Structure formats: C-alpha cells, structure tokens
Amino acid sequence: MTELLVKWFVKDKENIHDGKVRQSYGRLSGFVGIFCNVILFLLKLFAGLVTGAVSIMADAFNNLSDAASSVVTLIGFHMAGKPADPDHPFGHGRIEYLSGLLIAAAILVTGLELMKTSVDKILHPTELTFSMVSIGILVASILLKFWMAGFNFSLGKRIQSEAMRATATDSLCDCISTSAVIIGVVVSMICGKNIDGWVGALVALFVCFAGFTAARDTIQPLLGQAPDPELVAQIRESVMKKDMILGVHDLIVHDYGPGRRMISLHAEVSYKEDILEAHDLIDNIERELMDEFQCSATIHMDPIITDDTEMNQIKQQLEEMIKAENEEWKIHDFRMVRGNTHTNLIFDLVVEPQDLIRKDEIERAIKEKVHEMDNRFYAVVTVEQGFI
Structure with missing residues (x-):
C-alpha cells in the first residue's frame, strides 16, 4: 500500500535530495495523517459518547491532535522546501526540524490535558455503558494506527526525516494506549470494576512519553548533533x-x-x-x-x-x-x-x-x-x- 501511494503521489520518488520531491513525501504523509486521524476521531468520539468512557474520549481527542500535527507536517515540509535567499543562504531545511518540535509540543500538551481529565474521573467516577460496537471501533483503530506507523517509518527512513519518524513513534504509542483502553472496557464489562479513569491516566502517560520522545529526536539536529x-x-x-x-x-x-x-x-x-x-x-x-x-x-x-x-x-x-x-x-x-x-x-x-x-x-x-x-x-x- 505504501509503495502504491508513493507511486501515485510522488514524482521522481528516488531523487530524495531534491527539495520538491521531499515536499511531495511530506504532503503525502500529511494528507494521509489528516484523513486517517479525522476518521478515527469521529469513530472514537461516537464510541465515547455512547459508552460515556473518558478513556475512549481521551483517545479520540488524541487522534484529533494527531490530525493537527499532520497539518503542521504539511506546512513544515512546504516551508522547508523553499529555496535559499539572501537572508537564508543555506536554505530553509531546518524548518522541518522545527515542525517536528511543534508536533512534540502539541502531543505533550494533549497528554497533560488528558491526565487532568482522567484524574478528575478517578476522583469522581461515573457509570459506563458498553457495546461490542465500541470495542470493534477501538480494535479497528489499532490496526489502522499500526499501518500508519509502518507507513511513516517507511517514508521517514526513505528520506531521512526525523519529523516523520516522530509521527510514526506517536502512532505506535497510540496503538498501545488504545489497547489499554480496550483492557479497561473489558475489565469493566466482566468484573464490574470501573477503572476508566486509571486507564485514561495510563493513556495520558503514553501520550506524554510520545511527545517527549519526539521532542528529543527532533531537537538533537537543531542543537548540532555529531554526524553519523x-x-x-x-x-x-x-x-x-x-x-x-x-x-x-x-x-x-x-x-x-x-x-x-x-x-x-x-x-x-x-x-x-x-x-x-x-x-x-x-x-x-x-x-x-x-x-x-x-x-x-x-x-x-x-x-x-x-x-x-x-x-x-x-x-x-x-x-x-x-x-x-x-x-x-x-x-x-x-x-x-x-x-x-x-x-x-x-x-x-x-x-x-x-x-x-x-x-x-x-x-x-x-x-x-x-x-x-x-x-x-x-x-x-x-x-x-x-x-x-
């Protein structure tokens, strides 16, 4: 699937050192991220409203922030591809690193907000309503996020992009966090124990971890890391x-x-x-x-x-x-x-x-x-x- 999308949307795909080709890869990653994450947000929002589970709602808004991050990726790759000018004789390539840093900051803020909501749910738990439909939606989202992780890892490796690698890492963390949500739902259904707030807090920790990892990887080249x-x-x-x-x-x-x-x-x-x-x-x-x-x-x-x-x-x-x-x-x-x-x-x-x-x-x-x-x-x- 990845190769097919690259073939359709990236001209001269092997010439990865050309600024326009990198822009095409960035647009592909950004548009795929926006489309998939908006779909996931709507599906999880529906499941969260039906069940009243804060962990599912938290996961939904995490996907919405991922869609916003994909917009930042689009803008970042567009600006990074601009040619050199008198004020910037070495070009604008480092904007790609800055876009990755902005994505990391957005992920961290989302994680902190989710933690705040989850703590409130732990202190003031409410009754939950579950359905197999909501569980099915979450399982489908894990499969889609796993594909997105592989997709962005593949593109990031191909063009040596830390921003895309950060996006891929975020998708993997989403797989883990959504799995934790499913565990919370199943435990509540089988045992009658409402651990929704605790699972939501766990999801928030994973989101914060993804943000920290993305920030660490994108800030290194800005600081002047040693070459390979x-x-x-x-x-x-x-x-x-x-x-x-x-x-x-x-x-x-x-x-x-x-x-x-x-x-x-x-x-x-x-x-x-x-x-x-x-x-x-x-x-x-x-x-x-x-x-x-x-x-x-x-x-x-x-x-x-x-x-x-x-x-x-x-x-x-x-x-x-x-x-x-x-x-x-x-x-x-x-x-x-x-x-x-x-x-x-x-x-x-x-x-x-x-x-x-x-x-x-x-x-x-x-x-x-x-x-x-x-x-x-x-x-x-x-x-x-x-x-x-």
Whole structure:
C-alpha cells in the first residue's frame, strides 16, 4: 500500500535530495495523517459518547491532535522546501526540524490535558455503558494506527526525516494506549470494576512519553548533533583512496536541514607535490564528494614534510606521549622550527569536547612533557576539539 501511494503521489520518488520531491513525501504523509486521524476521531468520539468512557474520549481527542500535527507536517515540509535567499543562504531545511518540535509540543500538551481529565474521573467516577460496537471501533483503530506507523517509518527512513519518524513513534504509542483502553472496557464489562479513569491516566502517560520522545529526536539536529560515524568513515575513505592524499583531519559535517549538508576538511599532501596538480586533485575530490553525498564540500590542502627522518622520529615520540595521556587525543599539522639553542614543536592537539574545560591545564601539561622529551624542545600547541 505504501509503495502504491508513493507511486501515485510522488514524482521522481528516488531523487530524495531534491527539495520538491521531499515536499511531495511530506504532503503525502500529511494528507494521509489528516484523513486517517479525522476518521478515527469521529469513530472514537461516537464510541465515547455512547459508552460515556473518558478513556475512549481521551483517545479520540488524541487522534484529533494527531490530525493537527499532520497539518503542521504539511506546512513544515512546504516551508522547508523553499529555496535559499539572501537572508537564508543555506536554505530553509531546518524548518522541518522545527515542525517536528511543534508536533512534540502539541502531543505533550494533549497528554497533560488528558491526565487532568482522567484524574478528575478517578476522583469522581461515573457509570459506563458498553457495546461490542465500541470495542470493534477501538480494535479497528489499532490496526489502522499500526499501518500508519509502518507507513511513516517507511517514508521517514526513505528520506531521512526525523519529523516523520516522530509521527510514526506517536502512532505506535497510540496503538498501545488504545489497547489499554480496550483492557479497561473489558475489565469493566466482566468484573464490574470501573477503572476508566486509571486507564485514561495510563493513556495520558503514553501520550506524554510520545511527545517527549519526539521532542528529543527532533531537537538533537537543531542543537548540532555529531554526524553519523558511518557517514564520516565513508567521507574519509572517499578522500583517502586518492594516491596523493596522505591524511585527513579537521573534518566537519555541517547540517542545515535534510538534504542540505556542507562538508569541510583538511587533506594532507606531500610538500614535494606540484602545487597545480595537487590543487586540481583537491577540486576533483570536492566535486566527487558533492556527487556522492549530495552536499557542498570545501577542502583545505595541508602540505606536510615526509622525508625528514629526525622530524618523523620526534613526531612518533610525541604521538606516543599524547596517547599515554589519553588514547582519544590526536595531533595534526605538526612541524618543527629549528634554532641554535632550542627547537619549537608546533602542532594542533585534538581533544574530546568535555576536555575543553581543562584547556589551559592540558596545554601546560603537554608543554612540560615535550620539554621533558628534550630540554631543547618547546611546544607551541593549539588545543582544539574534534567535531566528529
């Protein structure tokens, strides 16, 4: 069914990095969500009015909020697909993340309101009336919500959309919450125990959990989360397969929304290479990265000395000393400035983000260790964090 809908409503469906194609996927998800959730709201509202069960009414209004969330998805994907302009040179892709955050906020508010209603029902219970029709409606809604979860998970995985994944997670939580409502109805029918308010409270907790999960997943890229390690490895491999490239450092992946990545890195080449040939190679690598990862790429070329035996030995000695301090720390841009009375060892030290609060302390310690290696050595070290 999912493939059939995609075939009908999404043109050029494989070109997921195109803004218009992503908009089409967003419209499909939004319209399907609105249609299904409005139908579920009306059916559950009818069942809730017939039975007087607050848990069913709570579930109905949860579906209404889901329909509103689908409207937000529609608007978010439309705005995220807008092209770059002078005020937003990197495009509007992050609006998709903001729409997911708004959906999460709406889910949380709904959950809190449902909890308030359920607590009131626990304190002031009322007699319930049940029918097999209402149970049948709830069972049908579980099946439909389960399909919606799979539908949105499939679309979200296809276009790498956290907003769609959040919608799918919400649908799964709805399946669980509606199952809890059915349990409450069946217990009341069989045992005569009115646990409607308690089940309504349980439903509210699941709704709040769905909201928290959605908020957590959509806010991470807005805060600047680390790139996927697999992506980083693929970028390194793509650059390092060139014979002239000796190393890669200072790799940064900038995320400006789905399909709007920028990659920057430093590529090490021998100082003996012809500058024009090396520059041409760097240009070619940039274009290859753009084609392979559908991104913008900027590469800085770092010439390094490879045939100075003394310098290579000192660098190896320095790397072993750094590794003894912390196995996660790395050095790059190493060079030596020799003098008659002393030698400066100049390098960048890449540390973990949490180590930056000790930046001055680390710098002093490394300088002392370098001087202990040889009293002629003085370290000129720049402590920085890695971004991958």
